[in-house]
Amino acid sequence: MSFSELTYPSEGVTSQQEATAQGHQCPTKVDRILGIALEHLEVTRELGNALLSSYFSNMTAFSLFSREILDNRLAHTKSILDAEALLASIFSFAARFVATPSAETSDHTGSGTPAASHFATIASQRLRRAYTESEDLTPSLTLIQAYILLSYFELTESVRPRSWRxxxxxxxxxxxxxxxxxxxxxxxxxxxxxxxxxxxQWTMREEYRRAWWAIWEMDVFASTLRRLPTAIDWTQNFTLLPVPDSDWFSRSYQKSCFLASDPALRWKDLTKSGNRSAKAWFILINSLMRNTQVLVFSARALALEPSYAEQLSVDLTLVSNALSCTTVSLPDELVYSGEILNFENDPTDGTQLQADADKYSIHLMTQLSHVMINNYSVRARAPWANNTSKESSHSHGLHSRASTAEWTKYLNAAEEIVKIVRNSNPRHYRHVNPFLVNTLWFAAAAQCSCRVFGPTSLTRQHRLAGSNLDLLQLTIDRFISFWGSTEKLKAKLARLERGLATLMQPRDKEHGDASRSTQSDMILQDVNAPSMLDTTGLDLLTANWDPVLGSEEDVYDENILHSFAGNFPFGLDDLIAFANA
Known part of the structure; x- marks a missing residue:
């Protein structure tokens, strides 16, 4: 024991990597453990095998283990309760792909496959029991993997308090x-x-790395949506980025690297390591998106503080440069170049579906990063952010050209998202991480912003905005329907567009912008959403609304606009000031 450990008031936690992952599974023992666990879960062997097969055929979001590695883990598990929790959490994902029609409306049927929520409930119960019974013992990796898949299920439904906790x-x-x-x-x-x-040892550690990065990814996702700090401290991250599945499963060593704290070093370190893992590159881009989100949606950035503008501009430029270097350095097989993504495995190649999902995920995360990077510039040039009526004609012209350029970059990123959606199998929503539906929402919000606030000089973008919005809304609906999300993203878009049009309308008429005023009138007629005032004339800006859970009532209040501001290039303070101008 070191001097620092001896002089510290509490015992530290030591890494307890289970040696079970090093050995080879015993088929008889695997069969026995699996049989007992399935019996306790009230799942037949036939259905259990079908669910396991479904999991490995359709899970593209996280690669926590192969079937061989899972069997090995089950064979060496010290707790049948841990095994039951892991299997139930696996089934909570797989059930969606083998569910019978009767299972869509029932948690359990006599002859059909139980619904995904049925297995999620069982997994939660088993985890509670296992966690209680373990008391002060170090939890097993099996237990953590079950927690990961349960968290994934809960976050897929909504980033509400339950899933957050x-x-x-x-x-x-x-x-x-x-x-x-x-x-x-x-x-x-x-x-x-x-x-x-x-x-x-390297193979065993990779299973632990996969678990860690899955948790990291969910932490970034949930924290970004709720606009809260991440639970994971990025400065204390000493776990290598994952390597390609092909190397891990074949026990072929591949060097990797850490995720550097400095955004400018991340692409350099990963390129130098020679690691071509799609997940590693996705994590890198995801980290840049998070860096951007923290900058752009900080309180000072949303308030458009002049004293902060220069510092923010420099910081955003650094992240933007890092993103550009990353996209240039991407391995060729991970680059999306406008091709059709079929999301189907070739009979001779069982990895094509995963490859398409990887390209889709990386491209969407890259474009989301661009949307956020250009967010501040667009917001800073919003009509209410500059009193252009007092500017000279020359400066006004310069402002208009700059505004058009910023909007063009902002909308180009959103259109890249539309393009890959358009070029993907109509059922691709079944085969990608459902978290990505929120990226589609960002792109849809950009289309709304173009229709309501975009420079009239962007003729092409204005013409396409409605059609792009239709495609994104339809795809969002399909995501939500299949994955069972409780988020009312389409309703939020309708309320958003009407709310923004309502705010824009009096300003347009005051400044004599007839074409813009007519456009706002048309949007207000098209979008089926309530007025800013209720039937009694009370201002709904003060109504109660949960920005995470939403509300059955279609109301506009501070919280809903705060929620929209977090996913839209205009802050709440801007909107309210503009409405009262």
């Missing part, structure tokens, strides 16, 4: 077994080769 537990438990420091003994500057690597 379950994810928080998942983060805390992962810290207990030091998933954040799996490779703290690794020297990234060492010239290590496969010859000096213990492949069994």
């Amino acid at each position: 379950i994810l928080g537990e998942c983060v805390r438990i992962s810290y207990e077994i030091r998933l954040h420091a799996i490779d703290e003994d690794f020297d990234p500057d060492s010239d290590i080769s496969a010859i000096g690597i213990d492949l069994e």
Whole structure:
């Protein structure tokens, strides 16, 4: 024990990586454990095998294990309760792909497949029991994997308080077994080769790395939507980025790297390592999106503080440069170039569906980052942010051209999202991470903004906005219908567009913008949403509304506009000031 450990008032947590992952599974033992667990879950062996097959055929969001690695984990599990929790959480995903029509409206049927929610409930119950019974014992990786898949199920439905707290537990438990420091003994500057690597140890550690990065990804997703700090401390992250599945499953060593704190170093480190993993590159781009979101939607940025503008501009430029370098450095097989994505496995190649999902995810996250980077510039040039009526004709012309340029970049990113949706299999929503539906919402909100506030000089964008919005709304509806999300994203879009048109209308008429005023009138007629005032004439800006859970009532209040401002290039203060101008 070191001096620092001896002089610290509490015992530290040591990494307890289970040696079970190093050995090879015993088929008889796997069969016995699986049989007992399925019996306790009241699932037949036939249905259990179908659900497991469904999971590995359709799970593209996270690669926590292969079937061989899962069997190995089950064979060496020390708790049947942990095994039941993991299987139930796996089934909560897989059931959507094998569910019978009768299971769509019932948690359990006598002859059909139970609904996904049925297995999620069982997984939650088993996890509670296992966590209670373990008391002060270090949780197993099996238990954490079950927590990951349950958190995934809950977040898919909504980033509401329940799913937020379950994810928080998942983060805390992962810290207990030091998933954040799996490779703290690794020297990234060492010239290590496969010859000096213990492949069994490396393979085992990769399973832990996959668990950690799945938690990291969910933490970024939930924290971004709720505009709250992440639970994971990025400065204390000593776990290497994941390598390609093909290398992991075949025990072929591939060097990797850490996710650097400095955005400018991330693409350099990953390129230097030679790691071509789609997940590693997605994580890198996802991290840049999060960096951008924190900058653009900070209180000072939303308030458009002049004293903060220069610093923010520099910071955004640094992130933008890092994003550009990252996209240029992407391995060719991960670059989307406008091709059709079929989301179907070729009979001779069982990895095509995953490859299409990877391209789709990386492209959407890249464009979302661009949308956010250009967000501030568009917001800063909003009609209410500059009193252009007092400007000279020359300066007004310069302002208009700059505004058009910023809008063009902003909308180009949104149109890239529309393009890949248009070029994907109509049923692609079944085969990508459902978290990405929120990226489609950002793109749809951009189309709304173009229709209501975009420069009239953007003729092409205005003509396409309505059609693009239709495609995005339809795709969002399909995502929500299949994945069972409780988010009313389409309703929010309708309320958003009407609310913005309502705010714009009096200003347009006051300033004599007849074409814009007519456009606002048309939007107000087209969008089926309530007025800013209720039947009694009371201002609904003060009504109660939960920005995360939403409301059955279509009302406009501070919270809903705050919620929209977080996903839209105009802040709440801007909107209210503009409405009262």
